[in-house]
Amino acid sequence: MRILIADDHELLRDVLRSYLEAEGGFAVDTVADLPAALVNIAEAVPPYDLVVLDYGMPGMDGYDGLDRALAASFGRPVALMSGLAPPGVAERVLASAAAGYLPKTLPARSLVNAIRFMAAGETYMPIDLHRPSQAPVEQASGLSPRERQVLAGLCAGHANKEIARDLDLREPTIKLHVKLICRKLGAKNRTHAAMIARERALC
Structure with missing residues (x-):
C-alpha cells in the first residue's frame, strides 16, 4: 500500500512512517503542509492508496484543505488526522465522503489497523465520535450499512473468509468490522454478537 502522511510535526511523521514500514506492505511518503501534499497527490504514479492530512498543518484552513485534497485525489481515499477532535468532525468528514x-491519541496498533x-476502501471513525444522528441507518443499532452486511454473515455462521468473499473485501477488513461490531453491540466475541443481533432482530 502506498500512503502519504502530511503533518507539520517532523517527529510524528517519522514515527508514523517507521511504524507503518515496520509492519510491512507499506510504502510511505511524508510532507509538512497541504501545498506539498497536493503536489505529491498530483504527481504520484501509481496514485496513493490513502492520503492522511493533519487538520492543523499549514495550508489546511480547516476543512477547506480536506475538500481540496479530495478533489485532487479523484476518488482515492483521503483521511483527516488531529490531536484534538474538531467540533462536528464526524458529521463533516462523513458528509465529505472522506x-x-x-485521532493522534490512537495506540500504534490501532492506528496501523485504521490506515489499512x-x-x-472502508471508512474509519472512532467509536466515541459516533452519534445516532449521523445517519438514519445507524439509529437503531449504531451499525453502519457495511457492518450490518458483515453481521448478517456472522448470524449465518459464516467464517471471515466466506464473508470477505461474499462482500468482495479482504479478510483483514472483515476482521476489523467484526471487532467494531462486537464493541458497538457490547459482545464478547463473534458468536455473542450474533446472539445479540438475533435478540434485537438485527438479522
Missing part, C-alpha cells in the same frame, strides 16, 4: 478521522482499513 475515508475517516484519525481506510486504504482498503
Whole structure:
C-alpha cells in the first residue's frame, strides 16, 4: 500500500512512517503542509492508496484543505488526522465522503489497523465520535450499512473468509468490522454478537 502522511510535526511523521514500514506492505511518503501534499497527490504514479492530512498543518484552513485534497485525489481515499477532535468532525468528514478521522491519541496498533482499513476502501471513525444522528441507518443499532452486511454473515455462521468473499473485501477488513461490531453491540466475541443481533432482530 502506498500512503502519504502530511503533518507539520517532523517527529510524528517519522514515527508514523517507521511504524507503518515496520509492519510491512507499506510504502510511505511524508510532507509538512497541504501545498506539498497536493503536489505529491498530483504527481504520484501509481496514485496513493490513502492520503492522511493533519487538520492543523499549514495550508489546511480547516476543512477547506480536506475538500481540496479530495478533489485532487479523484476518488482515492483521503483521511483527516488531529490531536484534538474538531467540533462536528464526524458529521463533516462523513458528509465529505472522506475515508475517516484519525485521532493522534490512537495506540500504534490501532492506528496501523485504521490506515489499512481506510486504504482498503472502508471508512474509519472512532467509536466515541459516533452519534445516532449521523445517519438514519445507524439509529437503531449504531451499525453502519457495511457492518450490518458483515453481521448478517456472522448470524449465518459464516467464517471471515466466506464473508470477505461474499462482500468482495479482504479478510483483514472483515476482521476489523467484526471487532467494531462486537464493541458497538457490547459482545464478547463473534458468536455473542450474533446472539445479540438475533435478540434485537438485527438479522
